[in-house]
Amino acid sequence: MRLTTNAYPKEQRQDAWRFALKRVSLECLESEDEIYGELVTFRSALDIQFLRITGTRQSLAVDFSETLPCVWLVLVLEGEGAVTSGAVHQELHAGSLICGGDRVGVRLDMAADHRLLVVRAPLTLPSLKARATPPSVVTVLDGRSNLGQMLAGLLFSVADAMVDTTNDQMRPVETALPEFIASLLLDSAPDKDRGGTAGGRAALLERVFQTIEIRLSDPDLNLQQVAAEHGISPRYLQKLFESVGDSFGHCVKTRRLERCRLDLGSPLHAQKSISEILFQWGFNDSASFSRAFREQYGVSPRQYRKAPALPDEEASETPLRGRPASLKEHKKPPLRLATIEDEEPEQPAPTQEREVQTVPMGPGVRHHLLPATPETVHWGFFSRNLKPAIEVQSGDYVTVETLTHHANDDHERMIDGDPGAESVFRWTAEGKAVDRRGAGPGDASALGRGAGEGFGVHICTGPIAIAGARPGDVVEVRILDIAPRPSANPKFAGRSFGSNAAAYWGFHYNDLLTEPKPREVITIYEVDHQHSRSCARAVYNYRWTPQTDPFGVVHPRIDYPGVPVNLDTVERNFEILQDIEVPIRPHFGVVAMAPAHTDLVDSVPPANFGGNIDNWRLGPGASLYLPVAVAGGLLSLGDPHASQGDSELCGTAIECSMTAVIQVVLHPAKTAREPLKDLDYPLLETPDEWVIFGFSHPNYLKELGAAAQSEVYKKSSIDLAMRDAFRKARRFLMTMRGLSEDEAISLLSVGVDFGVTQVVNGNWGVHAIIRKALFAG
Known part of the structure; x- marks a missing residue:
């Protein structure tokens, strides 16, 4: 985690800084009026916590008394000051080391600008286990002794590298650091800790542990x-x-x-x-x-x-979505040649009864057409290495065709006769038009499902490059209109269809009442968005049976996108959900900027870059603000939905191909104002509401290390997502509306609605809905 006070208005920086320190068992006692502070945190696999603090003149209290038994260290990286603890008062300079336990706290008075590294190591670590109780007094080393120099050198390296450090890279430090601390405690323990029977036993046992390690x-x-x-x-x-x-x-x-x-x-x-x-x-x-x-x-x-x-994933009782933790990706996606439209594009022919609305064009503003073809889509992954399908200027309009990856659940209704859909979904024994489907290995060497392994499933149109976009900027995606793609089969002329899958990744899957258990069920809906009563009605459903794809691979579950379903192998039930109409809420499930990640990224878990957010409010009239992580932004859209409820409980929405008109607006970092200044998460604005998205792991690709794309599916919870949504909403109210923390918390409880966005995408989501009418006065 990284926090800087520059993300807050000047009048709120003091409160924001104090709150950030309090969360990590530190306290700001005194400071300059115009404070600057930066806090970077890292927690290793063995629960060793590292805190790097950069700040202006201030006094800090270090107090871990409310944590589990631990030993802590403070290293002065830069600056001068003094440490006070009981009778101990000593000057500090760069290289000074302070050591204590959770039973004792200290006051640090830093005289000017400074950098500190605070380390907390739990006493459960084997090298520290000899101490039945933590150190009861503070030890201060000047960093010039042999032990002090070695330990300080190690910690200086950690402080410099911790922003980009992974758990794998931290392993040698996890091994060495407890040994250093144990030696430090043994060599510098006060006489009263050495004396007595208990003290003598602890010192002797520490030496025994060192002998064993050697x-x-x-x-x-x-x-x-x-x-x-x-x-x-x-x-x-x-x-x-x-x-x-x-x-x-x-x-x-x-x-x-x-x-x-x-x-x-x-x-x-x-x-x-x-x-x-x-x-x-x-x-x-x-x-x-x-x-x-x-x-x-x-x-x-x-x-x-x-x-x-991690235990072997295939041995678990419940199948998990996503890549195995063992997967190592060696192949990059094929680099697509850019197809930048420098000239006025040909306008799309009207093929629908309900056409997408015409957008009024201003002087110098262009309108692009981005059809869905094998050359303009990428399937199941995001990548900063993909070449853009088009490039746009800020303010340009784009008509975007998007296809649902579930269209082959009923090929007759959703693909037959449609040149675009047929070209993307083409799959014969000789090959696939779009081979890679997911972020897995291209040779299907992990599970044998197919290229990409289905570790990511969404057909995404793009990416769209935004001229001048740079990391730190924010891109606004305005959804002006979105309409279902009609069936091109003459048997269903003028009608649109979508598919809902009650799948193995659904929340319900292990909680079924009736036999057969478990089971996956597909429901086909007709989507009527042409008349005054926009609604969806169920046509039929069927239980998934093992399907054999054109390459001869059998799919016992819905485990690979775009597998053609042979309807002769299933029993279709037409007498279902009678007299029930589902209101239509057309929207995109996926709107994403390319993550700043070296490997291919699974399209299923959403994160700070956007992605598979799956919130029905992302429809006509809404604007989604996304932080830019790579040059050009590389915007992709997909996973179109006709309707979805909050939580997307069974696995999917009504997945329905859509065509939309969007406008892309760039907000450069240097001119951005609240709430876009330093925005590091997806933020949705509708005419009436602000919608703030929280996730179990806001930046899971960084938080969970090298195995993030498997770990995220195992570690999500509503509690974590709720906590993230609360923190973002509090920050929004304090910065955007200028509320104090007390005011913000009260308003969050009495005037803001928190809802479960989805519990099926690996990285679960909770959203906060802040109504603009609250601020009418």
Whole structure:
């Protein structure tokens, strides 16, 4: 997480800074009136917390008394000041190290501009476990001792790199840092902590842990040797371990297993065999090592190497959407040649009874046509490497054709006779018009489903490059009109259709009442958007049966997009949902800017770049504001819906191909005003409301590390999404409307509606609806 006070108006920066520090157990006691502060946080896989603070002159309190038992460090990266804790008062300079525990706090008085690194390490880490209680006094090192220099050097490196650090890259630090802290506590402990029976036991046990760490690779390491080395009896050594709820044998085994786990997951040891790694760390039997590893981590060493720290996905009872954690993508998407329209494009022929509205054009403003063809769509992924289908200027209008990836649920109604849809969905034994469908490997080497593996499913039209767009800017996508694509089959002339899938990724799937369980069900709807009563009516439904695609691959579930359904293999039920009309709310499920990510990105989980937001309010009259992450922005639209309820509970909306007119407006960062200044999340505006989107993981590609595109499907929750929506809505009210935090919180409770956006896209969503009428006065 990264926060800067520059994101807030001057009068609110003090409150924003104090609140940000309070969330990480720090407190701003005094500061200059015009404060500047930047807070960067990182939490490692072993729950070691790193906080980098940059600020102007201020006084801070460090107090972890309300956290779990821990040891903390503060390193002065730049600046000068003083530390006070009880009777301790000492000057600080660059390189000074302060160490304490959750039982003791300190006051830091920083005299001028400064940078600090705060580290909190839980006492549950093996190297720190010898301390039954955290340090009771503060230790201050000047950073010039041998130990201080080594520790400070390590932490300086972490501070410089933590913005772009992943959990994998942090592993060596996780291994070394607790050892440094244990040594620091042992060497610098006050006499009163060293004295007494308990203090003596803790100091001795710390030395024993160091001996074990040094000699882990020795297969003959045993209790008797270590006891003799420290001049105590084996029985007394065993009692020392019992005092911290452990045993010598268990401690050695778990430390060896942890070292092996780190090496198995590290690219530095990728060329070593599993046998080489286990023998290196003192194991002498591969069978017993494998059993111990599985007991400790729930997977075999071989499985862990393929999918670090996660059980085999295919072995889980409930199938999960998304890529396996073991997937390594080696192929880039084919780079499409740009087709920038420099001349006035040919206008589309009127093929619908209800045409998309004509847009009044201003002087110098262009209107582009972006049809859906194999050359203008990308299927199931986003990529910053894709060449744009067109380039537009700020203010330009675009008529965009979008196709639903569910059209083959009823080929006759949604594809037959439609040249655009037929060209995109063409799939014969000889090949596919659009081969890659998803962000998985192009050779289908992960699960064998097909190119891209279906790790991402949406047909996206674009990308559209916006001239002059740069990272930090905001692009406004105005949805002026959107209408269903009519069937081109003469049997259904003038009628439109869509498909709803109650699928295995739906919230309901493991909570069915009637047999057969489980099951997936497709419902085909007719969509009437031409008359005064715009509604959808169910035509028929059927239960999914295993479908064989033109390449001969069998799909037992709805696991790969665009598979042609052979309706002769299913039983269609026409007497369903009689006398029920679903109101039509045409909208886009996917509106995305290209993420600043090196690999292909699965189109299913939404995030800070937009994507598969799935909110029915993103229809005519709405504007979606999206932060730009790469040059040109690279805007894509897709996943058109005829209607959807909040939550999209069963898996999909009424998925229906649509044609829309949009206007693209660029808001450069240097001229942007609230609420677009420093916007780092999708923000929707309608004529009557502001809609703020929260996600379980707002920037999951960064938050969840190298395995983010598998982890996000396993770690989402409504609680996390609600928390994110609350924080964004509070920030919106405090910056956009100038409310105090107390005022904002009250208004959020009494005047703002929070709703569940969706629980089916891996990264679950909650939205806050702020009605503009609240501010009519």
